[in-house]
Amino acid sequence: MIAERTAENKFSIFNSLITNDHREFYEKIINELIGISPICNQGKCTAAAISENATEQEQITDLMERVETFAVELHDGTKKLFDQFYLAKEDFCRSIYCTTAYIKVNLIDRTLLERTCDVQWWSLESAFIESLMKLNKISKSLDKQLYELNEYLDASKAAFEVPTLETNWTMKDITRYVDDVRSFLTRKRDLMFSKKVNEEFRSKADALAEQLGMGKSQEGTLNMLAKVKKNLEEANERITIACSRLEDIRNSYTIYKDLVIVLPDGTIVANANAETRAKLVGSNVNGEEWFRRCHQNDDTTEYSIAQTDHSIVEESNSLVFSTKLRDLNTADSPVIGSIGAFFDLEEEARIILEDYMPRMKNGDIKEGWFSFFTDKDGIVVGSSDSNLIEIGKPAHLPRSHRKLQAGETMSSYASFEGGESAIFSAMSDGYLDFAGLGWSSHLVVPTSDIFASESQCHTNGISPDELMRSRLIPEINKHTYVKVQDDKQSIKLISLNGIVFASKLGRRGVALGPVFEQITETGDFATSKMEELLREMAFGELRLNLQTLETFSKQAIDLIDRSLFERSAAIRWWATDQYLWKTLAEPTDENVQLSMRRLGDINSSYSMYRNIVVSNRMGRLIAASTPELVPDLRDVRVADHPWFTRAMKSKLGGEYAVQDVGKTELERNDRPSLIFSAPIRQNGSRNGEIIGVIGSLFDWVTESGKVLKTCLPKDKNGKKIPGCIAFYTNKNFEVIESSDPSVVALHAVPDLPNEHRELAVGESVSGVLHFNGQNYIIGSSRSKGYREYEGLGWSAHILRPLF
Amino acid sequence: MQLATFVLGEESFAVPSLQVEEFFKAVPITKVWGADSRIDGLVNIRGRTAAVINMRTCFELPPLDRPGEMMLLETESGLAEEARKIGLTAFEEPIVLLVDSVSQIVSIESNETFPSPAHTKQPFVEGVIQKQDRYFTLISTEKLIDEILYQIGETIG
Numbered sequence: 001m002i003a004e005r006t007a008e009n010k011f012s013i014f015n016s017l018i019t020n021d022h023r024e025f026y027e028k029i030i031n032e033l034i035g036i037s038p039i040c041n042q043g044k045c046t047a048a049a050i051s052e053n054a055t056e057q058e059q060i061t062d063l064m065e066r067v068e069t070f071a072v073e074l075h076d077g078t079k080k081l082f083d084q085f086y087l088a089k090e091d092f093c094r095s096i097y098c099t100t101a102y103i104k105v106n107l108i109d110r111t112l113l114e115r116t117c118d119v120q121w122w123s124l125e126s127a128f129i130e131s132l133m134k135l136n137k138i139s140k141s142l143d144k145q146l147y148e149l150n151e152y153l154d155a156s157k158a159a160f161e162v163p164t165l166e167t168n169w170t171m172k173d174i175t176r177y178v179d180d181v182r183s184f185l186t187r188k189r190d191l192m193f194s195k196k197v198n199e200e201f202r203s204k205a206d207a208l209a210e211q212l213g214m215g216k217s218q219e220g221t222l223n224m225l226a227k228v229k230k231n232l233e234e235a236n237e238r239i240t241i242a243c244s245r246l247e248d249i250r251n252s253y254t255i256y257k258d259l260v261i262v263l264p265d266g267t268i269v270a271n272a273n274a275e276t277r278a279k280l281v282g283s284n285v286n287g288e289e290w291f292r293r294c295h296q297n298d299d300t301t302e303y304s305i306a307q308t309d310h311s312i313v314e315e316s317n318s319l320v321f322s323t324k325l326r327d328l329n330t331a332d333s334p335v336i337g338s339i340g341a342f343f344d345l346e347e348e349a350r351i352i353l354e355d356y357m358p359r360m361k362n363g364d365i366k367e368g369w370f371s372f373f374t375d376k377d378g379i380v381v382g383s384s385d386s387n388l389i390e391i392g393k394p395a396h397l398p399r400s401h402r403k404l405q406a407g408e409t410m411s412s413y414a415s416f417e418g419g420e421s422a423i424f425s426a427m428s429d430g431y432l433d434f435a436g437l438g439w440s441s442h443l444v445v446p447t448s449d450i451f452a453s454e455s456q457c458h459t460n461g462i463s464p465d466e467l468m469r470s471r472l473i474p475e476i477n478k479h480t481y482v483k484v485q486d487d488k489q490s491i492k493l494i495s496l497n498g499i500v501f502a503s504k505l506g507r508r509g510v511a512l513g514p515v516f517e518q519i520t521e522t523g524d525f526a527t528s529k530m531e532e533l534l535r536e537m538a539f540g541e542l543r544l545n546l547q548t549l550e551t552f553s554k555q556a557i558d559l560i561d562r563s564l565f566e567r568s569a570a571i572r573w574w575a576t577d578q579y580l581w582k583t584l585a586e587p588t589d590e591n592v593q594l595s596m597r598r599l600g601d602i603n604s605s606y607s608m609y610r611n612i613v614v615s616n617r618m619g620r621l622i623a624a625s626t627p628e629l630v631p632d633l634r635d636v637r638v639a640d641h642p643w644f645t646r647a648m649k650s651k652l653g654g655e656y657a658v659q660d661v662g663k664t665e666l667e668r669n670d671r672p673s674l675i676f677s678a679p680i681r682q683n684g685s686r687n688g689e690i691i692g693v694i695g696s697l698f699d700w701v702t703e704s705g706k707v708l709k710t711c712l713p714k715d716k717n718g719k720k721i722p723g724c725i726a727f728y729t730n731k732n733f734e735v736i737e738s739s740d741p742s743v744v745a746l747h748a749v750p751d752l753p754n755e756h757r758e759l760a761v762g763e764s765v766s767g768v769l770h771f772n773g774q775n776y777i778i779g780s781s782r783s784k785g786y787r788e789y790e791g792l793g794w795s796a797h798i799l800r801p802l803f
Numbered sequence: 804m805q806l807a808t809f810v811l812g813e814e815s816f817a818v819p820s821l822q823v824e825e826f827f828k829a830v831p832i833t834k835v836w837g838a839d840s841r842i843d844g845l846v847n848i849r850g851r852t853a854a855v856i857n858m859r860t861c862f863e864l865p866p867l868d869r870p871g872e873m874m875l876l877e878t879e880s881g882l883a884e885e886a887r888k889i890g891l892t893a894f895e896e897p898i899v900l901l902v903d904s905v906s907q908i909v910s911i912e913s914n915e916t917f918p919s920p921a922h923t924k925q926p927f928v929e930g931v932i933q934k935q936d937r938y939f940t941l942i943s944t945e946k947l948i949d950e951i952l953y954q955i956g957e958t959i960g
Contacts, residue, residue, distance in 0.1 A: 492905070493826045493872070496807070499908045500820045503805050504883040 016420070017086060017413075021453045022533075029078050029529050032522045036071035039522075040064040043515040050508040060512065063498050067519050070491060074526050077487065081480055081530055085537050086451065088477060092544045093450045094424065095716065096551065097443050098409035100356050102426035103555050104371065105441035107352050107562070112319070112343075113434035114566050115255075116303045119321040119341050121605060122249060127578070128261055128325055131242040132336045135269060138235045139192065145228050146185045152221040153178050156212060177208040181225075189267060192235045193282030205229060239281065242270035245576075251654040251686070252572035254788055257314045257342045261325070264335055266291055271313070283312055285340075290320035294338045297324070305437060307381065309392065311342070317381070317391060318342040349373060349382025351786075355558075356551065357384065358449075368419045368446035376438030378402045388417050397442065401425040404440055413447060420447045453536065462768050462775060462802070464535040470802040471721075472545050472777070473538055484530045491523030542777070546766035548713065549779025549798045554764050556711035556726060556796035557781045560704060563608075565789035567676045567698055568656045574602060575656075575678035575694050580614055583623060584680055584692040587616070592623055599625035610673060610697040613666065614680070617692055619644055636665050638695075647677040647693040654686065655679070660792055661700050661736040672736070674700040704728060704737040712739060713800050723774075723801040731793030733757055743772055744799075752797070756780040759795055768802070775802040804889065805910050806932070807874065808939055809902040812864050817909070817932060817939040818900070821886035822893060824877045826905050829870040839951050846899055848875055853897035856951065861925065867903055874900045876944055894948050909934055916941065926950055 013023055047060035122128070160174040181204050184190075190197035205225050212218040246259045250272035259272040266286030271277055285291045290306035297304050303323040309316065322340040326333040353371040360366055365384060372383040374395045383389040389396075398412050407429030413422055424443045430436035467473070468481050498516035502509035574580070579598040583591040599612045603625035612625040619639025624630055638644045641664070646657030659675040667673050677695040682688035708726040715721055727738035729750070738744040755765050762784030769778045776799040783791035806817040807826075825848075832844040832855050843855040853875060859867060875897060877886070882893045911932055919928045919940075927947035932939040 489828060489872070489904075493828065496826045496905055496908060500805075500807065500823055500826075503820060503908070504885055506883075506885045 017447060017451055018082070019448075019451050019453060022082065022085075025529065025533065026078065026082065029526050030075065032525050033071045033075050033078075036519065036522055037068060039515055039518050040068045040071075043067075043512060046511045046515065050505065050511055056505070059501060060498075063494060063501065066494055067491075070487070070494065070523070074487060074523075074530075077480075077483065078526070078530060081484070081533055084477055084480055085533060085540075088474060088537060089451060089540060089544075091474075092541065093422065093445070094411045096544060096548050097422070097424035097445060098411060098426055099548075100551060101371075101424045101441040101443045102409060103551070104352050104356070104443075105373065105426055105428045105436075105439055106431065107558070108348070108373065108439065108441075109428050109431040109434060109436050110559070110562065111255075111348060112305070112437070113431050115319075115321050115341065115343055116305070116434060117605075118253065119303050119323050119339060122259075122341070123323045123325050123339055124328075125245060127241055127245040128339065129327065129336070131238040132261065132263070132269065132325055133327060134238045135192070135235055135263075136336060138231050138238075139188065142188055142192070142228065142231055145224060145231065146188060149221075149224045149228060150182065150185050152224050153182055156218055156221045159218070174211060177204070177211050180204040181208050190282060191232055193239065193267060193269065195236070195278060195281075197282075198232055198236065201232070202229060239270050243272070243274075243277065243281075246270055246272035247274065248576045248684075248686075249573060252576075253569040255344050255348065255569075257316070257318055257344050259339065259341045260285070260313055262291065262338050262340060264295070264337060268313070269337065276313075280313060285312060288312070290322055290340055291338070294322035294324060294340065295335075307345070307375065313340070314342045317346045319345045345382065350384075353382055353384040356554070366449075368421065368444070368449070370416070370442075370444040372442050374402075374440050374442065381439065395442065397423065397425070401440070401442065406430070406436070406438075416444050421445060422447055422450055461770075464538055466775075466802075467538045467542060468534065470775075472541050472800075472802065474541075477534065477537060477541075481531075481534050484527055484534060488523070488527035488531075491527065492520065495520040495523065542768075545800070546777055546779060549777060549800060550764040550766045550781065551779070552711045552713060552726075553779040553796045553798045554781040556707055556728070556798065557783045557794065558786070559707045559710070560728070560794070560796070561783050561786040561789060561791055563703065563707070564658075564674075564676075564698075564791075565786040567608075567696065568658070568789050570606075571676040571678045571694060571696050572654055572656050574612070574696075575680050576684045578684055580623075580680050580694060581682065581684045581691065584614070584616055585682065587622055595623040596625070596627060599623055600627070608699050608703050610671075610699045611666065612694065612696045613638075615644055615693050615695070617648065617690060622692070632668065633666065638666075638693075641665075641675075643675040643677040643695050644693050647679045647695075648690060650679050650690070658792060660730055664697070666695075666697060672700055674698040701737065705739070708737060708739045708796075711796070711798060713798065721800060725799040727797055729795050729797065733795075736794070750797075752778070752780070756795075756797065761785075761791075769799070771799065776800060777802060804913075805908055806939065806941070807908055808906040809858075809872070809874070809900075810904050810906055811858055811862060811902060814862075815906065815937065815939045816858070816902070817941050818874070818944055819886070819891055820908050821883055821889075822877055822891055822944050824875045824881060827873055827875070829873050829901060832901075841951055843901060846873070848897065848899070851897050853899045855899045855901050856947065857901045859901075859903075861927070861947070871901055871903050872905050874902065874905065876900065892945055894944075898944075898948060900944075909939075 013026055043064045044061050047057045051057050157175060157178050184201045187197060191201055209222055209225055212221055242261050249259055250256050260268050261270040262268050262285060266284040268280050268283055268285060271280045288311050290308055293304040293306050303321055306320050308318055308320055320340050320342055322338055324335045325337045325339055327336050354365065357369050357371060358366045370384055370389060372389045372395065373381045375381050378394050380389055380391050380393055380395050383391055398414050400412060401410050401423060404410055404425060404427035406427055409426045411422060411424045416423060421444050425440050427440040428436035428438065468478065495516045502512035502516065577598060579595045583595040595614060603609050603612050611629060613621050614623040615621050615638050619637050621633050621636060621638065624633060643657060643659035650657065656676060656678045661672050661674045663670050664673050664675065675695050675697055677693050679690040680692040680694055682691050712724050712726050713721045725738065725740045725744050727744045728736050730736050733749050735744055735746050735748050735750060738746055744750055753767065753769065756778065759765060759780060759782035761782060764779065764781040766779040769776045778797060778799050780795055780797045782795045783793065785791035805820040807820040807823050808815055808817045830846050832846055834844040841856055841860045843857045845852050846855055877893045878897055879893045879895045911934060915933055917931045917933065919930045927943050927950055929941045929943040932941050
């Protein structure tokens with residue numbers, strides 16, 4: 001375990017972690033230092049030979065002894081230095097890789113929190129509740145009708161037993177028709193939910209009706225048949241509505257593989273995926289874990305999460321978010337069904353796990369690097385390489401990594417899949433009010449990559465000495481640096497004194513000259529090697545610090561991209577809301593009030609919107625979520641606002657538009673806003689004519705400020721490192737939010753090197769920078785969007801002062 | 804002749820190494836009131852009290868931001884035979900020169916010494932030494948000490 005190593009481990013050349021470069025390095029220093037002792041002995045003998053003066057001899061011997069003591073000290077110093085070197089690297093790698101592991105599980109937690117909100121929000125969707133209640137009613141009345149129909153059929157059959165003049169049909173003939181219909185009477189579920197059975201029944205019923213129509217006094221049976229048919233038609237209609245709303249959701253939020261509405265007995269009533277609908281609707285999920293969990297949950301507003309890879313709804317690895325649907329108009333709000341949303345865990349895990357991984361030239365993840373998630377039982381739920389780390393199997397992790405506490409991190413050296421590796425793990429501690437699922441994230445890094453020698457990195461004119469004095473370098477290393485320089489000075493002075501001393505002995509001293517020259521040389525060699533090592537250490541620290549800033553800048557842009565993806569999904573879903581299209585079609589006072597209330601409800605269940613507005617297609621606002629603002633907005637015309645015009649231009653259903661951060665007439669006090677918009681179509685249908693636009697004013701200042709704060713570098717104790725600045729730039733490289741506007745001003749175009757301005761999509765860079773009279777290190781990352789949210793060409797930048 | 808070279812700021816200087824008793828890291832200096840501004844104060848070297856001449860002040864350079872190094876000059880009684888032979892002299896009392904850092908001991912031939920440039924205002928600059936492509940300003944410790952003591956004499960007198 002890395003943490004324990006610090007206490008017990010002293011440098012040993014036999015430690016397998018030591019790189020070959022360093023072994024060679026160490027050997028050279030030691031060889032030189034070992035050479036000192038014979039030189040000093042030679043010096044002492046020479047002293048005796050050249051001088052009979054006891055004081056002189058003593059002076060020479062004294063000098064030699066000082067040199068010897070020094071050599072021993074240098075030897076110890078070298079070992080300590082290597083210790084520090086490796087510990088510093090371990091320390092830093094532990095911090096950066098544990099953070100990375102944590103960021104990954106935190107990303108999952110953040111996504112899952114959004115999903116729990118989604119499913120709770122959808123459980124209130126009136127189309128689902130109305131459909132379920134209607135279906136319930138239909139089901140009950142069908143019970144009675146099918147029973148009665150049975151009786152009628154008996155009567156009809158009896159009436160046909162005696163052939164009359166009116167008909168030539170034999171009894172046998174009518175019996176076949178009656179029995180055909182009767183065979184369906186016990187299959188109420190199939191009749192209601194299976195399109196195929198329903199169609200079969202209708203054709204049989206029609207055939208029977210045709211026959212009965214020839215008989216006398218068959219109105220009762222015919223009426224009953226018609227009633228059943230009508231009921232079934234209505235059921236079908238309700239199912240279609242529910243399916244269509246589920247499809248709207250799936251089109252808006254593309255992260256779900258399927259969504260289902262289920263009756264309390266487990267019968268699937270509707271689903272979102274049209275391809276599997278014929279198979280799914282009417283089938284039963286009663287035995288499935290997610291369904292069982294959903295119904296065990298007694299809390300009225302609670303959601304359940306279950307992981308599944310063998311549901312009849314979706315075979316691939318999914319997380320099912322479910323909640324009960326209730327009839328809220330009845331006093332004890334009885335459960336009338338449930339909704340299950342099958343979240344595409346596989347794809348989500350892939351995106352997160354493959355991120356933050358070093359890649360080879362061909363784009364593959366570097367060999368020996370792995371990233372995976374395990375659930376609370378240690379079973380792999382997502383893997384960056386599922387051939388080696390199989391999903392569904394227990395992960396081969398050291399014991400200490402399998403029982404972490406919430407938020408705890410752990411690191412160890414272990415052999416992993418045959419490679420000497422360091423494993424870094426972090427357990428989820430949830431996000432906000434989402435407690436998490438007890439998952440852990442693991443990052444495996446080859447040991448050789450942790451201790452690889454530092455190639456000199458681009459330092460933009462920062463000298464190693466400056467770097468050594470900078471705040472990036474831990475105090476202990478600075479002390480060593482000072483100590484080495486001090487040693488170097490001491491050796492020099494000892495040698496100089498020796499040389500001067502020898503010269504004063506005149507001819508007698510000549511023999512001592514080479515001794516001191518050798519000492520100078522050895523001392524210089526050893527100390528300059530140590531300085532070299534220290535500089536390598538400094539460059540290593542710099543590189544890891546740069547990597548940290550890259551990681552943080554990437555986290556900053558990722559978090560905002562993910563948040564904006566959610567906004568883009570939500571706006572598309574709201575645009576299909578029936579209150580809104582009804583109001584646009586018929587803007588009566590009552591409808592407007594209903595829409596306002598609806599928008600208000602939506603806004604109050606989120607905290608990140610300043611306002612949500614609806615405009616008609618002429619650009620006149622007709623409703624807003626915040627009634628207080630209505631007087632202010634009464635005269636605002638949005639016809640030329642980019643969010644409006646862009647949404648009006650959309651062609652396909654399920655499109656959205658964005659107006660980049662900036663001032664808007666919809667905000668008071670010039671507060672910058674980011675506006676998402678989507679067209680509202682006639683009857684809420686996907687291809688209907690556009691009759692208005694919904695726009696949401698994202699609270700950019702607050703939300704982006706929060707994310708930037710999260711991504712500012714912190715020290716070991718989690719305290720913010722002073723002087724760091726995080727900011728976002730838009731595609732024109734103007735600052736759109738800054739954690740410290742006094743240094744990086746809003747709207748300014750910061751003077752950063754080109755490689756930070758011209759980043760490719762998803763690219764990260766870092767470097768040393770002179771900015772605003774200060775030396776900084778900087779990490780920048782450009783947005784790569786998230787799923788089908790493409791991003792707006794923004795970048796995130798994190799600055800950390802060197803001094 | 805062997806010279807002990809040292810650095811002040813960017814420049815290199817030299818004194819005859821036979822006039823140096825010992826090099827050591829700078830030790831704390833006790834201020835002495837009323838002394839010449841070039842004398843920083845007194846130090847204790849193994850029981851002997853020595854006056855410290857700050858070489859930076861002698862060349863009107865700003866003070867150093869780190870401790871620096873010291874050179875203890877030989878006293879009259881400690882001067883080696885070798886030194887007397889080539890005509891070097893020493894002061895009776897221990898004197899310490901405070902410099903940025905001591906560099907090395909170099910041997911020079913007489914043809915490598917040149918007289919001091921005309922623009923030099925410091926009277927204790929004896930000449931310039933060219934060793935390969937490097938230049939050292941040679942300082943006469945006798946003249947340096949004489950001048951400072953003379954100045955003190957003036958002040959007292």
